[in-house]
Amino acid sequence: MYIDGNFVDSEGGETIDVINPADERVIATVPKGTREDAKTALEAAAEAQSKWEDLAPLRRAAYLQKIAVLIKRDREKLAKILTEEQGKPLYESRLEIDGSAANFEFYAEYARRIEGDVLPSDNTRQSIMILKLPIGVVASITPWNFPSATVARKLAPALIAGNTVVTKPSSNTPLSTVELAKLTEEAGIPKGVLNVVTGGGSEVGEELVTNKLTGLITMTGSTSAGKTIMEHASNHVAKLILELGGKAPLIVCEDADMEWALRCATWARFWNCGQTCICSERMYVDERVKEKFVSAFVRRARELRIGDPLDPRTDLGPMVSKQARETSKGFVAKAKEEGGRLLTGGSEPKTKGWFFEPTVVENLAQDSALVQEEIFGPVVPILGVGDFDEAIEFANDSKYGLASYVFTRDIKRALKAMYKIKFGECYINQVGPEQLQGAHTGFRESGLGAEGSRYGLECYTQLKTCYLDWNDRPSTPYLFPYGK
Numbered sequence: 001m002y003i004d005g006n007f008v009d010s011e012g013g014e015t016i017d018v019i020n021p022a023d024e025r026v027i028a029t030v031p032k033g034t035r036e037d038a039k040t041a042l043e044a045a046a047e048a049q050s051k052w053e054d055l056a057p058l059r060r061a062a063y064l065q066k067i068a069v070l071i072k073r074d075r076e077k078l079a080k081i082l083t084e085e086q087g088k089p090l091y092e093s094r095l096e097i098d099g100s101a102a103n104f105e106f107y108a109e110y111a112r113r114i115e116g117d118v119l120p121s122d123n124t125r126q127s128i129m130i131l132k133l134p135i136g137v138v139a140s141i142t143p144w145n146f147p148s149a150t151v152a153r154k155l156a157p158a159l160i161a162g163n164t165v166v167t168k169p170s171s172n173t174p175l176s177t178v179e180l181a182k183l184t185e186e187a188g189i190p191k192g193v194l195n196v197v198t199g200g201g202s203e204v205g206e207e208l209v210t211n212k213l214t215g216l217i218t219m220t221g222s223t224s225a226g227k228t229i230m231e232h233a234s235n236h237v238a239k240l241i242l243e244l245g246g247k248a249p250l251i252v253c254e255d256a257d258m259e260w261a262l263r264c265a266t267w268a269r270f271w272n273c274g275q276t277c278i279c280s281e282r283m284y285v286d287e288r289v290k291e292k293f294v295s296a297f298v299r300r301a302r303e304l305r306i307g308d309p310l311d312p313r314t315d316l317g318p319m320v321s322k323q324a325r326e327t328s329k330g331f332v333a334k335a336k337e338e339g340g341r342l343l344t345g346g347s348e349p350k351t352k353g354w355f356f357e358p359t360v361v362e363n364l365a366q367d368s369a370l371v372q373e374e375i376f377g378p379v380v381p382i383l384g385v386g387d388f389d390e391a392i393e394f395a396n397d398s399k400y401g402l403a404s405y406v407f408t409r410d411i412k413r414a415l416k417a418m419y420k421i422k423f424g425e426c427y428i429n430q431v432g433p434e435q436l437q438g439a440h441t442g443f444r445e446s447g448l449g450a451e452g453s454r455y456g457l458e459c460y461t462q463l464k465t466c467y468l469d470w471n472d473r474p475s476t477p478y479l480f481p482y483g484k
Contacts, residue, residue: 005191048192401443
């Protein structure tokens with residue numbers, strides 16, 4: 001772990017095995033952190049915060065820029081580590097590493113752009129100033145599906161705003177975060193500004209979210225985990241940024257560019273083996289083109305090459321864990337019970353590793369489990385709809401509200417989608433991932449706050465309003481009756 005500028009073992013001496021999901025080999029061990037380790041890290045961050053805040057923002061930006069340079073220098077090494085611990089194809093890992101570097105570059109540019117306001121007062125020769133100040137110590141809890149990009153997306157805005165950070169990566173994929181810590185040390189970031197504690201959520205995670213030193217908790221993960229964090233954070237009213245579950249609808253209208261919609265739908269569902277918060281988890285296709293779309297989509301799913309994620313010919317790597325694969329298998333079994341018709345996939349290849357076939361199901365009702373619950377695997381239901389209004393109605397019929405997709409050539413439908421589909425992101429005739437300048441945010445049970453963009457940066461600051469009287473003799477008119 002990386003605490004107060006030093007790489008250390010766990011206070012308890014235990015370790016966690018990191019397993020390559022493609023061949024089930026143990027590729028590394030990391031310390032199994034304890035509550036005491038988490039406390040030590042929080043104390044180090046609290047001790048370092050004041051001096052970090054006092055640095056000129058341009059000085060903080062210089063550190064972020066140096067980190068970006070180092071990430072680019074080590075791109076191939078970092079991508080290989082990411083693939084080996086998470087399972088995504090190497091070309092996807094390279095894209096993620098590029099995105100990690102871009103986050104540090106993007107937020108370094110905000111050194112001169114953390115803006116407040118100067119407002120006129122109701123009274124003569126008085127001013128009102130609204131400042132944006134750092135919150136203090138940030139606890140960052142990151143997931144296994146994008147273990148490099150998500151930590152960068154949280155760390156960069158937190159640091160440029162003047163906060164210090166303690167981050168806990170997923171126990172499945174801690175190596176990318178540890179490697180990033182090495183680069184921040186090489187970049188010369190002062191000790192205590194970034195701390196990394198590896199370990200389980202029930203001990204390390206709980207300490208981070210319940211400790212009163214934590215001013216802000218930023219977490220990407222499941223909705224159930226987010227609700228638990230909200231309960232714990234309520235004890236000391238910590239601020240929250242939560243990116244939680246998703247159930248992205250993908251709507252294909254009868255006037256869509258069918259070839260393009262098929263290519264996009266394939267990526268939107270099977271990117272990162274379907275283990276992406278904004279992946280298309282259900283598709284609604286106009287009945288007039290449904291048969292044509294489904295047959296072509298199934299053919300594309302069958303053509304995807306499953307295999308070693310380090311092989312450049314591989315399209316689909318393994319799922320992150322055996323448990324994740326079992327969850328997908330369970331969804332397929334449940335869909336069959338509910339009357340679903342399996343069009344392709346549904347099984348695991350007879351090879352070592354936690355692979356699962358691209359799976360397409362039809363003939364399901366809107367209230368079925370596969371249509372309503374987050375799958376987080378390479379399984380997708382396709383439903384027919386009579387018109388665009390019905391597609392919007394079905395899309396909004398979800399407890400989630402993160403991302404959505406629409407394919408149409410009709411500008412009126414596109415505009416209607418922008419206003420009527422109640423999701424934090426709407427991709428029209430294109431797919432993700434989200435871009436740095438866009439606010440990544442969710443409706444309903446998909447989370448709180450935002451990540452990315454200036455709106456995400458603002459979540460890492462707190463407002464302070466200052467009232468200044470600059471009269472020769474300070475005076476406030478409504479106090480005069482009491483001054484006599």
